[in-house]
Amino acid sequence: MKVTGLSAVLALLHVLAVAAAASIPWKDSQSRWRAEFVHRKYRQRTLDRFPNARAAGDPSKNPYYIELPLDHFGTGAETTNQTFKNRYYVQDAWYKPGGPVIFQDIGESSIQGYVGYMTREHLLPVTVAKRFNGLLIMWEHRFYGRSAPITNVSTNILGATPQELTDLYKYLTIEQALEDVTVFARNFSYAFKDLPADAPAPPALTPDVTPWIFIGVSYSGNRGAWMAKRNPGLFKATLASSAPVQQQVNFWQYFTAIEDSLDITNRNCSLDLHAAATWMSEAWEERNTTLVDPLLAAVYKSKWTQLLDQFPVDSEALWDYRVDFLTNIAWTPFEDFQYVGIPYGVLGITCNVMETAYNPLGNPAGVFATEPLDRAVQAYTKAIVAVGQPPSALNNSGSLDPNLDGHSWFWQVCSEVGVLQVANVTRPQNLLPAFVNVTASIESCVSTFGLSDHVTRAGPDIRPVAEKYEGWNVELPNVLWVNGEFDPWRALSLDSADAPRDHLPTTVIPKCGESFAPGVQLRYVIKDAHHGSDLAEPVRAVPAVDEATTAESGSTTATKTVEATSVQQAVRSAPVVDAIHAQNLWLSAVASWVSCTTLPFPPATTPTATPSTVPYGYAGGMRYPIARAKLTLATPVAGSG
Ligand SMILES: *[C@@H]1O[C@H](CO)[C@@H](O)[C@H](O)[C@H]1NC(C)=O
Ligand SMILES: *[C@@H]1O[C@H](CO)[C@@H](O)[C@H](O)[C@H]1NC(C)=O
């Protein structure tokens, strides 16, 4: 099956997969900020010890499933009455009665590669659980991992016809998947194991009694913001990390952050990758195999020679494969930029190998400008071979089908999400061949899923979500928006240069009972940071006052050790020192929002949630369902700062 673009769209995945190798020099990036958040202390309440059977346990051995309707919204004969089982995990090691529920949303991936993080005490979600005595839940999105109806189609994705895939995937929509979360939260209960007979009964854990907190990053960061908009008050605090909430089909801007960074730090490589993209475009237009085929042979080896045996050299079928392969090759240098930037990632290696292919010192003008074309392409080939095929960051073991996640995300992209990461050939620093374009992506959608109400030649239908959730114009009272300075996805976030100028960031959390001024929201852009840095970076010890002050003048040197995970090959990356400020801001926001039940939400608007057949207790004016008396959280810090 032809799946052009499938690998490209997967670039949004695997936020937490960023792992760093051993001992790395600590870059001295500076605190343009300190004081209120850095030094805030959280008074730990002394609670009667609440026994936990699995205090040191590993939740990954113990998946839970909730049975959910496949179709939340249909009625009568128009709906299927089918259900599916949605997987989640629970970490109760740090829970104490009165603590919140922390809902970590994994988004567009099997939960398998992430569940191990539920025991990582240096990461932000566990830090929140520990600090606030919370119960941590990790949630798998419908149609990823094991959270899909188990059918002949979902267990044999590559064997399914486009029609069969569409019949399965028509229930994979943004709204259905958001409704899963509301149904889950409102029905949630948890049986603590081995409670002594005389232990106090824990309170109900549903959001009317216990505050719920949402943590999401990337697409799941969007989901956090969307939940806050469609079900106000269901979650008391939301971390929308690296959330590209603006809806867009043609997302050529993805590459502008890479173009700019390369142009500044590796100008010769910038020129060369642009030249390589231009060369590939022309070779494809002219159907010129002279240099293309040696590149494909070097990268794809036997896979390529088998195709040559199978198809005539000039056939369209073989050109289809060439375009797929060239698209993957053209993407390869940028594969991990969003997680690690240039010097520590694939792009840094590509540049070094290519630029030093003929001269150890490199040439400021690059190889394409100074060498004959065949030698320049050989340098490019050498670089692509050196970095190899991108590692499969997905850990699909335990998924219904190893191809489920990739197809599910591709379905979402093709039907509702868009964000096609494509070339913009009019830009002088464009890095991708012209055949990586919107038309080609839509063709790939159609050839994978066929034509239907969901997948059309007009492309992904982003309008319903854009209208309902207002993209980057949205204003939400209890959401912290965090972005990474160099994250390409920032271009679609509230902190995009193109987002409304009259909307302003603040790092000051309103006092209990007060709200943000119009247009103002809690936002932080982490300096020198990437996609999801606040979740990927360990939560470091809060520096003492004088340390933080001197850090600005002196050049601090230290080392950090971060475990390499098995999720992805260990990648070296510079520590993102400024992440601590976003992390502390989040901890402050949680402390404030969870304990303050009077933080005003915007005036009630017409309900935005799609009507549901499930009756809820939240209808009408019940915006603040937490009973203050039931809260036994850390000391309220609302208003300070
Ligand atoms: C689903 O159940 C409803 C109510 O029992 C019924 O009216 C409807 O026909 C069922 N739909 C299908 C597709 O079986
Ligand atoms: C599913 O596959 C099994 C085994 O191949 C087959 O017996 C069964 O009829 C299939 N079911 C459907 C609904 O196609």
Ligand SMILES: *[C@@H]1O[C@H](CO)[C@@H](O)[C@H](O)[C@H]1NC(C)=O
């Ligand atoms: C969830 O709760 C609603 C009512 O609050 C109920 O109708 C529904 O059956 C529950 N769903 C599950 C899966 O327990």
Ligand SMILES: *[C@@H]1O[C@H](CO)[C@@H](O)[C@H](O)[C@H]1NC(C)=O
């Ligand atoms: C194909 O490309 C090679 C190498 O760039 C060039 O020498 C040759 O003229 C091209 N052939 C055609 C038909 O364009």
Ligand SMILES: *[C@@H]1O[C@H](CO)[C@@H](O)[C@H](O)[C@H]1NC(C)=O
């Ligand atoms: C050219 O590339 C090499 C290797 O990446 C680099 O060391 C060198 O500084 C670059 N030269 C210029 C002028 O950008």
Ligand SMILES: *[C@@H]1O[C@H](CO)[C@@H](O)[C@H](O)[C@H]1NC(C)=O
């Ligand atoms: C390509 O980039 C230019 C700016 O460099 C922009 O004006 C233009 O709209 C972009 N093209 C498309 C198709 O978006």
Ligand SMILES: *[C@@H]1O[C@H](CO)[C@@H](O)[C@H](O)[C@H]1NC(C)=O
């Ligand atoms: C888009 O790519 C396809 C092949 O992938 C090509 O046929 C088409 O000409 C390209 N469109 C543009 C505008 O470059």
Ligand SMILES: *[C@@H]1O[C@H](CO)[C@@H](O)[C@H](O)[C@H]1NC(C)=O
């Ligand atoms: C994938 O996950 C399984 C189950 O958690 C684990 O046993 C296995 O080692 C993992 N594989 C990789 C490559 O991370």
